[in-house]
Amino acid sequence: MAYRGALFSFLVLAFICFKVNGMVKNGLRADSAIKQTINKLWKFKSFKPLPGAGMGGFDKIDMLDLTNEKFLTIYPDRNKKESQQAAYEIVNNAIVIKIQDKESNMELEIKTLTTSTLTLILRVIYNSSTDSKRMGTDLLELSFEAD
Numbered sequence: 001m002a003y004r005g006a007l008f009s010f011l012v013l014a015f016i017c018f019k020v021n022g023m024v025k026n027g028l029r030a031d032s033a034i035k036q037t038i039n040k041l042w043k044f045k046s047f048k049p050l051p052g053a054g055m056g057g058f059d060k061i062d063m064l065d066l067t068n069e070k071f072l073t074i075y076p077d078r079n080k081k082e083s084q085q086a087a088y089e090i091v092n093n094a095i096v097i098k099i100q101d102k103e104s105n106m107e108l109e110i111k112t113l114t115t116s117t118l119t120l121i122l123r124v125i126y127n128s129s130t131d132s133k134r135m136g137t138d139l140l141e142l143s144f145e146a147d
Helices: 002-038
Strands: 041-049 063-065 071-075 085-090 094-098 105-113 115-128 134-146
Touching: 002 105, 105 134
Parallel strands: none
Antiparallel strands: 041 063, 041 134, 063 071, 071 085, 085 094, 094 105, 105 115, 115 134
């Protein structure tokens, strides 16, 4: 009887390990699939302010260049050479923009991604002044199409 209990426990543990391993591999495959689809030039289509975001300004974006896997480049006007570049990485279905020496950072949550369309939610991440917790505010929904 003790043998059956030990065998059952072993099988349950093996099943749990198998499931967790599969979930980790699927997560890695998902990040890899996002990188394969997202790493291209994206032409700006439209933006929409999100409810509760308040008022603010928005700099014009003409092109979003994600062809480099380490740095994204934003072109305000595709006919001019002006651009802004920032380091980024894809974490948990979001493009995390690394801004050095800043209290706040930006994330672009990937709402939808196909081979021809990209919809992002612009989120500003900052530290709470009262308890130093990281907080985020969703500001805009940005739509792009593949160039």
